[in-house]
Amino acid sequence: MTTNLDLYRCMYLIRQFEERALAEFSTGKLFGTTHAYIGQEADAAALFAALGPDDVIFSNHRCHGHFLAYGGDPYRLAAELMGRATGLVGGRGGSQHIHWRNFYSNGIQGGIVPVATGIGLAEKAKASGAISVVFLGDGTLGEGALYESINIASLWQIPVLYVVENNRYAQTTPTELAVAGSMADRFKAFGIETWEAASSDVLTLLPVAREAVDHARSGGPAACILHTYRFSAHSKGDDPRDPAEIAKIRVEHDPLTIHAPRIDSVARASVEAEIDALIDDAFTRAANDPFPTLNVE
Amino acid sequence: MTTVLESLNSALHTALETDPRVYVLGEDILDPYGGAFKITRGLSTRFPERVLTTPISEAAIMGICNGMALRGLRPVAEVMFGDFVTLMADQLINHAAKFRWMYNDQVRVPLVLRLPMGGRRGYGPTHSQSLEKHLLGAPGLKAVAPNSLGSPADLLLAAIADDDPVLFVEHKLLYTRPLLEEKDLLDWKVSDSGGAYPTFTLRTSNIEASHLTIATYGYNFELAREAARELMYEYEIFSEIVLFSQLSPFELNPLFDSLRRTGRLLTLEEGAATLGWGAEVAARTAEQGPSEVRIRRLGARDLPIANAKSLEDAILPSVQDIIQTARILLEK
Known part of the structure; x- marks a missing residue:
């Protein structure tokens, strides 16, 4: 059973990891790009509390939060971000292209959706009992491959859960300029059971996540649309939003601030100290690891 | 059959x-x-x-x-x-x-x-x-x-x-072509490179020194054989054909073996020739193959493929195109 403290631990871990990753960019230890999950932590905490250990996850460019909630090692993720040989995929993939156990990510919007649908079909064929979960954003709703996939998932009753995290901006483009009509109706039109929630409170999201996961596990596709807020820029410096708007959502919709009062302050301080040390160790160790070399036959 | x-x-x-x-x-x-x-x-x-x-x-x-x-x-x-x-x-x-x-x-x-x-x-x-x-x-x-x-x-x-x-x-x-049998290959000595995706080398029977090598794959092997036959009977030009099953990655050693004997390479494909399979074969031959190989590429013209038969025939490489290109390669 997932406790309030477990949920807090998960969200705090993600927050600390992402804050540290952004900070390391300014020190030059990270290169390339990164897409912080800050503000959306309740989505991952709720969904992964509802998922089982054998379920197969396909995430996108903003995958760190999902990976950490999945149980992934922050040290190996940090090493991957720093392009080290000890990284999750030996420095070959970087921030957006990682794999560990049943967790995969790729940086192509929409392209991961049919892949995850095929994964669900494979798990069904193998009768493994696992479901496939794929994370989309509001921006991904513009990609045609999504609609091809949900049509087939419904026709073939594939156990796949489509999670749309609507953080209201596709890079810099607000949903008002990119998404016509209803998000939920897109899935419903294909006969897919759809859940929807607009909250940064992990306890509001948890029962929604459980229902959607249970439905997919019962054998058919499900969709779960979570309206959330991204506090950080899309990647690093590309945030033309009004700072006042960001300040306001940080005050009103911070999943950690919402959830923290539910936990005993001593226990909370202890968990925070433990995670602070874990993150510091992860980044410090990773920074001293070797860079990979290319071995060509 | x-x-x-x-x-x-x-x-x-x-x-x-x-x-x-x-x-x-x-x-x-x-x-x-x-x-x-x-x-x-x-x-x-x-x-x-x-x-x-x-x-x-x-x-x-x-x-x-x-x-x-x-x-x-x-x-x-x-x-x-x-x-x-x-x-x-x-x-x-x-x-x-x-x-x-x-x-x-x-x-x-x-x-x-x-x-x-x-x-x-x-x-x-x-x-x-x-x-x-x-x-x-x-x-x-x-x-x-x-x-x-x-x-x-x-x-x-x-x-x-x-x-x-x-x-x-x-x-x-x-699809509707029969698989070749021994009787269809009387003009040829056939060897293959082995492996899962073999490259076949066809040499004209009883001829040691052929004049050119036609490198091709798939259906165009049918055209290559027909052209080779006409080149032999009409022009006394003897060909080897190197027939690839694997297009990429490029494994060209059997081709280079043939080119050491012939010194002339004609690549044949049906896709538009520009930046095509033959272009890569030619470039690798120039870089890694035997020295002083003369090369010509043959593929479709750089046009969409037309519907009318007269236009389609003019756009795609034909047996006559192969013969003409081979003769150009043989010019002194």
Whole structure:
């Protein structure tokens, strides 16, 4: 059973990891790009509390939060971000292209959706009992491959859960300029059971996540649309939003601030100290690891 | 007498019979129709659970195969016309081709995409192309092409057994061709490189010093033989033919062996010649092959493939084009 403290631990871990990753960019230890999950932590905490250990996850460019909630090692993720040989995929993939156990990510919007649908079909064929979960954003709703996939998932009753995290901006483009009509109706039109929630409170999201996961596990596709807020820029410096708007959502919709009062302050301080040390160790160790070399036959 | 079509069809039956991980996906592949070119005939009747007819959704077909392959199945996808592979390009280039290397060799993507390519049937600009050249340069993808000399069934079974994604490039005109028998090859001494995707070398019987090497694959081997015969009887020009089953990655040693004997290379393909398969073969020959090889490339003109037969014939490489190009190569 997932406790309030477990949920807090998960969200705090993600927050600390992402804050540290952004900070390391300014020190030059990270290169390339990164897409912080800050503000959306309740989505991952709720969904992964509802998922089982054998379920197969396909995430996108903003995958760190999902990976950490999945149980992934922050040290190996940090090493991957720093392009080290000890990284999750030996420095070959970087921030957006990682794999560990049943967790995969790729940086192509929409392209991961049919892949995850095929994964669900494979798990069904193998009768493994696992479901496939794929994370989309509001921006991904513009990609045609999504609609091809949900049509087939419904026709073939594939156990796949489509999670749309609507953080209201596709890079810099607000949903008002990119998404016509209803998000939920897109899935419903294909006969897919759809859940929807607009909250940064992990306890509001948890029962929604459980229902959607249970439905997919019962054998058919499900969709779960979570309206959330991204506090950080899309990647690093590309945030033309009004700072006042960001300040306001940080005050009103911070999943950690919402959830923290539910936990005993001593226990909370202890968990925070433990995670602070874990993150510091992860980044410090990773920074001293070797860079990979290319071995060509 | 077995046709290429029957050979490919039998391979799919065998694969489904012998390996429960094999699935076949594509548009209109169910019986009684059995696919636009009938390669999948009979499969859905025998294996209804593993032969899946799909909506017209090429990107999803390919993506679903990627997901199935990642998780231990061995999907074989058919795209109705190879021209539609453009709709699958993201799934091939950014997913199938990358997963194994990008995930640090921790995964495999064992899938086959069957691509009926080629013209000469009057299908016009979007149903007649040979688009494989656009994918030959994508690291992580393997491309092979059956022909009437090797066993198309063995080639397809090898592709299905391969742990990496394989593009299986079939020329539509090959389907009804019979597999060659000994009596069809009396003019030739045939050797092959062995391996799962063999390269065949055909040398004119009783001739030690041939004048040129024609490098080709798939259906164009039919044209190459016809041209070689005419070159021999009409012009006393003796050819070797190096017939590739594997288009990429490029393995050119059997070709270089032939070029050491002939010193002249004619590459022949049906796709537009610019930046094509032959261009890469020619470049590698110049860099790594025997010195002082004269080279000409022959492929389609850089135009869409027209519908009218007179135009289509003028755009695609013909037997007469091969003969003319060979004679140019032989000029002093």
